[in-house]
Amino acid sequence: MRARFLGIPELTDVPDVAVVVDVMRAYTVAAWAFARGSERVVLAESLEDALALKARRPGWVTLKDGSPAPGFDLVNSPALLRDTDLAGRTVVQKTTAGTVGALAVKDASLVLCASFVVAEATARLLRQRAPREVTFVVTGGDGRAEEDLACAEYIAGRADDGDVVDAAPYLRRAGASRAADELRTGVREGSAPEDVALCLELDRFPFAMAAAVEDSLMVLRQVTPADAPPA
Ligand SMILES: O=C(O)[C@H](CS(=O)(=O)O)OP(=O)(O)O
Numbered sequence: 329m330r331a332r333f334l335g336i337p338e339l340t341d342v343p344d345v346a347v348v349v350d351v352m353r354a355y356t357v358a359a360w361a362f363a364r365g366s367e368r369v370v371l372a373e374s375l376e377d378a379l380a381l382k383a384r385r386p387g388w389v390t391l392k393d394g395s396p397a398p399g400f401d402l403v404n405s406p407a408l409l410r411d412t413d414l415a416g417r418t419v420v421q422k423t424t425a426g427t428v429g430a431l432a433v434k435d436a437s438l439v440l441c442a443s444f445v446v447a448e449a450t451a452r453l454l455r456q457r458a459p460r461e462v463t464f465v466v467t468g469g470d471g472r473a474e475e476d477l478a479c480a481e482y483i484a485g486r487a488d489d490g491d492v493v494d495a496a497p498y499l500r501r502a503g504a505s506r507a508a509d510e511l512r513t514g515v516r517e518g519s520a521p522e523d524v525a526l527c528l529e530l531d532r533f534p535f536a537m538a539a540a541v542e543d544s545l546m547v548l549r550q551v552t553p554a555d556a557p558p559a
């Protein structure tokens with residue numbers, strides 16, 4: 329499996345298989361939303377679109393990054409979301425980097441959205457599908473965010489080699505990233521002190537997350553890889 333690692337502005341073609349990585353925090357938060365019972369996460373194009381979707385479907389739950397805002401129910405924080413009961417709910421998520429990255433590859437034949445909490449399930453799906461090439465979309469910092477790059481490289485290694493990749497150096501890199509520092513020091517709004525630790529919980533969840541266009545919306549759903557040994 330050939331892996332290429334691209335920032336959002338570097339996406340000039342439509343990849344076949346894309347893994348969109350946002351560790352801090354969009355795809356850690358989305359995984360927690362599924363763990364709390366959410367049925368699907370709609371990745372919104374804009375804050376206005378998120379609000380318009382909710383206006384048409386009042387039962388939907390809106391979530392944005394940054395500070396809380398009128399019309400939005402939740403912020404992009406795993407610590408602040410993990411006690412929320414989302415059973416059967418549709419969450420509409422809009423963030424600065426993560427959701428933008430997935431929308432940038434919406435025409436790919438397979439789009440997985442990933443972070444450390446779903447790393448092994450994501451790698452396992454890739455092993456099962458065994459594509460010739462995987463495009464990792466490193467969403468933060470125009471492709472240079474250390475937490476996203478570390479996670480993307482780790483998943484790529486696991487997809488190739490199964491158990492032989494030691495996670496520790498990758499988690500250390502992510503923990504030393506600028507994003508982690510900003511979350512620890514409260515520079516990022518809509519955050520809690522436990523966010524960094526929650527974003528670094530390797531394989532916290534057994535499912536992966538796949539996004540696809542449904543009725544013109546980009547919809548993220550959890551996918552549980554078949555319990556098969558690595559290819
Ligand atoms: O909520 C976050 O941590 C970030 C905000 S920003 O990109 O640092 O402004 O959003 P995300 O899309 O989850 O990286």
Ligand SMILES: [Mg+2]
Pocket residue numbers: 350351352353354425426467468507
């Ligand atoms: Mg991020």
